[in-house]
Every structure is written in C-alpha cells, then in structure tokens.
Amino acid sequence: LIRDLSAQFKQYGLETGCGICAADTPLDAYRIGDHASAICKDCQAKLKQDFDQIIERNAFQGNYFTGLIGALLGSLIGSAIWLLVSYLGFYASIVGFVMAFLAQAGYRLFKGRIQKGMPIIVLLAVIIGIFTANTAEIALNLMRDPDIGLSLAESLRFAPQAFYNSELFYVEKVWANTGIGLLFALLGSWGTIKSLSAETKGRIYQIEEIQ
Numbered sequence: 126l127i128r129d130l131s132a133q134f135k136q137y138g139l140e141t142g143c144g145i146c147a148a149d150t151p152l153d154a155y156r157i158g159d160h161a162s163a164i165c166k167d168c169q170a171k172l173k174q175d176f177d178q179i180i181e182r183n184a185f186q187g188n189y190f191t192g193l194i195g196a197l198l199g200s201l202i203g204s205a206i207w208l209l210v211s212y213l214g215f216y217a218s219i220v221g222f223v224m225a226f227l228a229q230a231g232y233r234l235f236k237g238r239i240q241k242g243m244p245i246i247v248l249l250a251v252i253i254g255i256f257t258a259n260t261a262e263i264a265l266n267l268m269r270d271p272d273i274g275l276s277l278a279e280s281l282r283f284a285p286q287a288f289y290n291s292e293l294f295y296v297e298k299v300w301a302n303t304g305i306g307l308l309f310a311l312l313g314s315w316g317t318i319k320s321l322s323a324e325t326k327g328r329i330y331q332i333e334e335i336q
Contacts, residue, residue: 169332199228
C-alpha cells in the first residue's frame with residue numbers, strides 16, 4: 126500500500142521528505158512511541174537526545190504533593206461540569222474524559238512528578254471528584270426541598286451522611302447513583318490514564334528502527 130501510494134504521489138509531483146525536517150535525504154522507518162514515521166538519521170539522533178534529556182529531567186524534577194493539589198483542583202472544576210450534566214439528567218463518559226484531562230493538566234501545572242505515581246494520583250483525583258459532585262448534588266437537593274428547609278451550610282454538613290446514614294437517607298440508592306457515575310467516569314478517563322501510564326514508563330520516548 127505504501128509503495129503504491131508513493132508511486133501515486135510521485136505522479137502528482139510530490140517529493141519524499143523526512144517526517145520531521147522534510148529534507149529530501151535517505152530515510153529510515155522508526156517507531157516513535159506508538160507511531161511509525163520515516164525520518165532521517167540527523168533527526169533520529171536529535172530526537173533521541175531530546176528524549177533522553179526529558180527522561181532524565183522527569184526522574185529528578187517535580188513533586189507528588191504539589192501534583193496532587195493540582196490534580197484535585199482540576200478534578201473539582203470537572204466536578205462542577207459533572208454536576209451540571211447530572212442536574213440535566215444525563216451521565217456521559219465524555220465528562221469523565223474532561224475531568225481526567227483537567228486533573229492531569231492541574232498535576233502538570235503544579236509541577237507534579239512525571240513518574241509511576243502520576244496516573245494513580247490522577248485516577249484518585251477523578252474518583253474524589255465524582256464523590257464531590259455527588260455530595261454537592263445531594264446538598265443542593267436538600268437545600269431546594271421546601272419540606273426540609275435547610276440552609277446551604279446545613280445541607281453541605283448533612284450531605285456526606287447520605288453515604289452511610291440509613292436513618293436519614295436511602296443509602297443504597299445514593300451508592301447506586303455514585304457507582305453509575307464512577308463507571309462512566311472511569312470509561313471516559315481510561316484513555317487518559319493509560320496514556321499517562323505509558324508516559325511514566327517512558328514508552329512515548331522510545332525510538333526503535335523498523336526493519
């Protein structure tokens with residue numbers, strides 16, 4: 126297929142070039158992370174040097190604690206979006222993706238360490254974000270119920286009891302709704318978590334010649 130396409134492209138007057146610098150020079154095929162590309166020797170050497178520097182920097186820079194703070198802040202923003210979608214009566218895995226994206230963005234913004242703990246922290250932030258969104262939704266329902274008549278502060282104080290106080294709440298229903306939310310969130314965030322795991326293992330920084 127590639128040979129046929131190359132021949133067709135040449136008929137259109139298109140020239141072969143390095144996938145990075147576009148130079149018309151002898152090329153070799155390489156696997157760069159999970160992608161294949163035809164690049165020249167000079168670009169391969171420079172890319173490998175850049176990747177080695179990134180791996181070395183990631184091994185010593187960053188802090189898990191500050192990364193956790195950033196991930197939690199990002200997930201809280203995602204919780205607000207999740208709360209809005211849930212209020213409209215929907216569950217959507219795309220919101221789980223957004224929450225994971227915001228959590229990892231917060232992790233990086235707060236200089237989190239790019240090591241094996243990163244995907245675990247981001248996943249934990251997503252789970253906490255779902256519980257936060259469900260707790261906030263319960264609090265809003267308590268506050269809006271005219272028969273209960275609680276203030277915002279009182280609603281926020283009572284809402285966490287919905288997960289364990291069977292005398293005041295339908296605990297089974299609360300956990301069922303939370304479980305559905307977690308399922309959709311995990312489905313939506315799985316791709317991001319998998320990508321972060323590959324990054325921390327250095328896979329995206331691997332260059333291998335394809336024979």
